Amino acid sequence: MKICRYDDDRVGLVRDGRVFDATAALGGLEPQGWPQPPGDQFIANLDRLKSRLEEEAGRSAPKPLAEVHLRSPVANPNKVIGAPVNYRAHHEESLDDTEISFGREIKTIDEYGLFLKANSALAGPDDGVALRFVDRRNDHEVELAMVIGKTCEDVDEAGALDHVAGYAIGLDMTVRGTEDRSLRKSVDSYAVLGPWLVTPDDISDPDKLDFEITVNGEVRQKSNTDKLIFSCRKLIAYATRFFTLHPGDVIMTGTPEGVGPVEPGDTMVAAVDEVGRMIVKVRAY
Numbered sequence: 001m002k003i004c005r006y007d008d009d010r011v012g013l014v015r016d017g018r019v020f021d022a023t024a025a026l027g028g029l030e031p032q033g034w035p036q037p038p039g040d041q042f043i044a045n046l047d048r049l050k051s052r053l054e055e056e057a058g059r060s061a062p063k064p065l066a067e068v069h070l071r072s073p074v075a076n077p078n079k080v081i082g083a084p085v086n087y088r089a090h091h092e093e094s095l096d097d098t099e100i101s102f103g104r105e106i107k108t109i110d111e112y113g114l115f116l117k118a119n120s121a122l123a124g125p126d127d128g129v130a131l132r133f134v135d136r137r138n139d140h141e142v143e144l145a146m147v148i149g150k151t152c153e154d155v156d157e158a159g160a161l162d163h164v165a166g167y168a169i170g171l172d173m174t175v176r177g178t179e180d181r182s183l184r185k186s187v188d189s190y191a192v193l194g195p196w197l198v199t200p201d202d203i204s205d206p207d208k209l210d211f212e213i214t215v216n217g218e219v220r221q222k223s224n225t226d227k228l229i230f231s232c233r234k235l236i237a238y239a240t241r242f243f244t245l246h247p248g249d250v251i252m253t254g255t256p257e258g259v260g261p262v263e264p265g266d267t268m269v270a271a272v273d274e275v276g277r278m279i280v281k282v283r284a285y
């Protein structure tokens with residue numbers, strides 16, 4: 001099942017390039033008082049709502065994907081987690097390129113662990129990326145993103161994927177510089193998630209997916225998640241040793257070699273096998 005959020009907070013199922021409106025299924029959510037429980041309440045209830053989503057979608061007249069504004073499939077994550085230097089070849093290019101390293105010693109995820117991106121950085125494909133600091137280098141990083149489905153802590157690797165609600169494409173946009181990584185990757189719109197959420201039954205193995213990104217038609221990054229240093233399973237297990245994961249939490253799994261600059265006016269096209277493809281435009285803030 002491919003679930004998108006589009007236009008004015010509508011929820012749809014995506015089939016054959018068309019969006020079937022299933023928003024009415026969200027009427028099955030309990031009204032929330034204050035304070036709201038942590039996490040995204042739609043994702044938390046997704047398993048329970050799936051049959052209703054199918055029913056509502058079956059009743060609706062579809063729209064072509066090109067006619068809707070695709071937003072981040074997760075509206076209210078409790079956190080957006082990043083995986084620094086989680087591909088060997090990206091580690092090597094970071095060591096070689098002073099515009100990436102800025103004189104810092106570059107290690108790998110084994111030593112860095114994880115980092116957080118601000119939730120306010122989250123954007124959908126059709127929101128585009130609004131570059132700030134255009135005099136500095138702003139890079140694309142294409143990644144497989146996992147969305148957590150259940151509250152969990154102290155998860156072991158063997159059962160880790162049971163806690164995933166679905167998969168999406170993540171763009172972990174970065175302004176290069178000397179500031180802390182978490183700040184440079186937290187600019188508004190620097191966490192693109194889309195084009196939709198694909199439920200785990202439609203993904204053969206998240207640790208064996210081809211993916212790539214082009215900028216203005218030129219292939220910049222092309223790899224497979226089988227090259228991850230911390231696999232999808234290990235990332236979840238590792239994260240839950242530090243903090244509780246909540247429904248809707250996003251884990252961007254890390255980027256391979258080929259990171260490079262984008263400029264206002266560029267068009268990025270990112271694709272992950274079995275997930276889909278999204279077009280993201282770059283503009284100046």
Ligand code: MN
Nearest residue numbers: 141172254255
């Ligand atoms: Mn990244």
